[in-house]
Amino acid sequence: MPKQSPVPTELDQPFYDACNEDRLVVQHCGPCNRFQFPPRMMCARCGNPGLTWRQVSGRGRIKSRVVVYDSPVSTLVPEQPFNVATIALDEEPDVIMLSHLPGVPVDQVPIGAAVEVIFETTPATGQKVPEWRLAGS
Amino acid sequence: MAHPIAPNSWHRNREGLGIWEGRGKVVATGVGTSPTARRWDERPETSLGALTIIAIRKAIEDAGISPDEIDGIVLTPESTTGVSNDPMSPAPEGFDQVFKMVDFPQAGITRGDIDWILLNMPELKNVEFKMNGPVCMSVALTTAAEAVSRGLTKTCLVVRGWHNLAGRYYVGQGAAALNTSSGPGKYGGIWGMPACATTAMIFEEYCNKYGKSHEMMAPFVVEERRNGLMNPDGFYTQHRPEMITVDDYLSGRWIAKPANIYDNDLPIQAALAVIFTTPELAAHHAQKPVYILNHAQTRPELQGVTPTLAEWEASSDKMGRMLYEGAGIGPEDLSFEQMYDGFTLFHQFHLEGLRFASRGEKRGYALDLYQTDISIEGPNPVSPSGGNSGNGRTRWWHHRDCILQLQGRSPSQIKRKAEYGVSGAHMPNFCDALIWGAGPD
Ligand SMILES: [Zn+2]
Numbered sequence: 380m381p382k383q384s385p386v387p388t389e390l391d392q393p394f395y396d397a398c399n400e401d402r403l404v405v406q407h408c409g410p411c412n413r414f415q416f417p418p419r420m421m422c423a424r425c426g427n428p429g430l431t432w433r434q435v436s437g438r439g440r441i442k443s444r445v446v447v448y449d450s451p452v453s454t455l456v457p458e459q460p461f462n463v464a465t466i467a468l469d470e471e472p473d474v475i476m477l478s479h480l481p482g483v484p485v486d487q488v489p490i491g492a493a494v495e496v497i498f499e500t501t502p503a504t505g506q507k508v509p510e511w512r513l514a515g516s
Numbered sequence: 517m518a519h520p521i522a523p524n525s526w527h528r529n530r531e532g533l534g535i536w537e538g539r540g541k542v543v544a545t546g547v548g549t550s551p552t553a554r555r556w557d558e559r560p561e562t563s564l565g566a567l568t569i570i571a572i573r574k575a576i577e578d579a580g581i582s583p584d585e586i587d588g589i590v591l592t593p594e595s596t597t598g599v600s601n602d603p604m605s606p607a608p609e610g611f612d613q614v615f616k617m618v619d620f621p622q623a624g625i626t627r628g629d630i631d632w633i634l635l636n637m638p639e640l641k642n643v644e645f646k647m648n649g650p651v652c653m654s655v656a657l658t659t660a661a662e663a664v665s666r667g668l669t670k671t672c673l674v675v676r677g678w679h680n681l682a683g684r685y686y687v688g689q690g691a692a693a694l695n696t697s698s699g700p701g702k703y704g705g706i707w708g709m710p711a712c713a714t715t716a717m718i719f720e721e722y723c724n725k726y727g728k729s730h731e732m733m734a735p736f737v738v739e740e741r742r743n744g745l746m747n748p749d750g751f752y753t754q755h756r757p758e759m760i761t762v763d764d765y766l767s768g769r770w771i772a773k774p775a776n777i778y779d780n781d782l783p784i785q786a787a788l789a790v791i792f793t794t795p796e797l798a799a800h801h802a803q804k805p806v807y808i809l810n811h812a813q814t815r816p817e818l819q820g821v822t823p824t825l826a827e828w829e830a831s832s833d834k835m836g837r838m839l840y841e842g843a844g845i846g847p848e849d850l851s852f853e854q855m856y857d858g859f860t861l862f863h864q865f866h867l868e869g870l871r872f873a874s875r876g877e878k879r880g881y882a883l884d885l886y887q888t889d890i891s892i893e894g895p896n897p898v899s900p901s902g903g904n905s906g907n908g909r910t911r912w913w914h915h916r917d918c919i920l921q922l923q924g925r926s927p928s929q930i931k932r933k934a935e936y937g938v939s940g941a942h943m944p945n946f947c948d949a950l951i952w953g954a955g956p957d
Binding site: 382383384385386388415416417418423424442443444445446447448449450451452453454455456460461463465473474475476477478479486490501502503504508 | 688689692693694695696697698700702703704705706707708709710711713716717718720721724769770771772773774775818820821822824825
């Protein structure tokens with residue numbers, strides 16, 4: 380899918396650098412023992428600014444799904460209709476990421492199914508982003 | 517000039533606050549609604565500003581008072597949720613010959629502005645209290661309720677207008693047209709979900725959890741259009757007076773399945789003004805006073821790239837508890853509910869948070885309720901105004917109709933006695949809502 384290329388900033392550079400190395404890292408707050416995404420300057424729960432980046436397993440579950448027929452994003456309009464699913468990470472089910480679930484036909488996204496992370500290259504800059512596929516597929 | 521917004525302490529955003537100190541001390545009387553249009557045709561006399569002036573004059577006339585009596589105004593400056601002009605974009609030719617201009621040219625075109633209104637409405641010569649209620653008319657209403665209850669204004673206009681320019685509202689506009697993404701959109705926006713998709717995603721999760729389906733929404737959406745078509749001020753009554761059927765709904769074009777075109781509200785041009793005052797002063801107003809018994813606010817906590825069903829349920833449950841605590845009533849007292857419906861697929865989260873028409877159920881019952889009599893003639897009127905879905909996007913039809921229902925003069929008047937109502941907007945975890953009463957208790 381020809382996604383827009385995300386432009387990293389100082390805050391999220393470690394996340395995007397890791398993506399380019401096919402690793403998924405997520406901000407972690409030690410005092411709360413809690414992951415958070417999207418990246419923030421501090422823990423959204425306790426305000427701790429000393430967050431670390433931790434590599435996670437890259438496993439999750441499909442929480443919900445939609446099929447997009449009318450996207451605002453110009454680069455994706457030719458791909459319509461396409462799936463978008465919410466993925467809850469195994470390490471922290473409150474951390475949600477989005478996915479186009481490449482390879483899964485429209486309308487056939489299995490809610491609750493196990494998924495694993497892959498990394499997709501975005502065309503404009505070559506920056507990789509996390510994507511997800513059905514586990515074992 | 518930028519005007520202040522309410523300090524955070526005015527917003528009732530936690531439990532345990534007890535009965536609202538302003539309960540029964542603030543009333544709504546006059547209501548004024550402008551004509552509607554699908555889009556702005558770039559004539560000064562149909563601009564957002566012109567519609568706002570029409571609405572304000574109608575509200576004052578409806579209340580049967582003199583413009584001299586207005587001493588306050590609370591306004592929502594934002595007048596779209598879509599992509600719009602930069603505030604400094606020049607006004608179309610001729611605009612400045614019809615209206616006096618303030619320090620930015622889009623005032624009265626794509627931005628509401630208190631100074632612009634006062635400059636162009638010389639009859640409002642005693643306005644001392646000026647405050648903005650940002651983002652949503654719900655915030656303007658709760659802000660004005662606090663201002664009147666605190667004695668900061670005695671007779672206050674509450675105002676919000678909407679504009680809709682030519683062209684598409686979101687698609688291929690601004691950042692969405694680029695091949696790179698900066699800002700928070702890069703964490704989720706690059707997956708290309710339209711505005712309704714977040715709601716559709718959580719609706720799908722809801723259906724999966726409770727064994728419901730999108731088809732079960734049909735009676736609600738059809739009933740909303742029926743109610744809206746009773747409203748002479750609504751967009752559909754004025755411009756597309758055709759009823760929709762269950763089949764129309766079920767065959768509607770998908771936007772983000774399970775959200776179709778009927779689950780999305782239609783952007784329009786329109787303005788509303790309402791008059792808030794004290795019960796004492798309302799004695800000489802032409803309309804029966806409607807009492808504000810409480811208001812409350814929720815905002816997202818720890819939200820990730822997209823909200824979740826659990827967050828929406830927790831937040832709307834909290835809203836229900838806060839509203840009832842401060843108003844001293846319970847769900848069984850409500851004569852009707854008018855929570856927000858734009859998008860239709862999140863209406864049930866608000867409704868269930870309030871436990872409206874619950875027979876002991878807590879969650880997962882609203883779509884079953886939609887299969888029963890939810891009409892204005894029945895025992896459980898759901899969205900009797902028809903909301904955004906039945907009237908066009910304003911986020912205020914439901915507030916307006918709470919006042920009209922409790923005054924007994926709604927164009928879609930419920931058959932049962934109207935004693936207590938509730939209205940609020942917009943998202944289930946980002947909401948400002950009010951309890952309204954026909955009397956002070
Ligand atoms: Zn923390």
